[in-house]
Amino acid sequence: MARTSFQGEIPKEQIEVCPVTGTQNVIAGKWKIIILWHLKETKRFGELQRLVPGISKGILTSQLRELENDQMIRRKVYQEVPPKVEYSLTDAGKSFIPILESMGEWGKKYAISKKDVR
Amino acid sequence: MARTSFQGEIPKEQIEVCPVTGTQNVIAGKWKIIILWHLKETKRFGELQRLVPGISKGILTSQLRELENDQMIRRKVYQEVPPKVEYSLTDAGKSFIPILESMGEWGKKYAISKKDVR
């Protein structure tokens, strides 16, 4: 299968040169973009897991935690039994949605049917 | 150091749900965004290596090849001695620049000074 991943963090000097790097550091993570996409509407943990097929609870948790640390999403816990947790976008997260939309539009035009060529 | 990487490719089904995924598959790669950024102007291999501190020839080559396969950049070889190779953006690549600019703007506002918190 084609490789599209990356590992490690980009040095800070690069952020000066190319501010996009800072953004990249936030959205890097295999599922973060998809998660943000779905969180345009507030969703519960279980919903997210269902919406993102193939993701395990552990990974979903870690991605959510990182997004939370980056202040992209908010985590609201309802003290009930059974537990209920809702995730929603922060202002920063919301402000990123237009970029996701742009990326989606671009992807429809250019990124489809290019895979499996290598 | 904080982790921001990811590994593996996102399943195709997800592309239907979230077209951004296709875009993500193209720009994922530790240095691809920086490379595209610099390629707003045509550059030679050596220039790129100098502009992106810390990247090795091997990695730079592989990232360039993947971008080429994804038809984001064009590779022009001058049959000379010593060899000369120029890289430039394709139309698809150029059309992605505005998104990079948006990401840069967003990054300046939201992505700075959030690191090293985890």
Place this chain on the structure above:
DNA sequence: CTGTATCCTTGCTGATACTG
């Protein structure tokens, strides 16, 4: 239901040496 803890696997990154 929503996690946490642990271990394992994958494969990208990066370095080095070599080539046209």
Place this chain on the structure above:
DNA sequence: CAGTATCAGCAAGGATACAG
């Protein structure tokens, strides 16, 4: 100058079992 080939290391992703 612009690569290619090879190898090693390690971080991220993933699975499973357990917990509040």
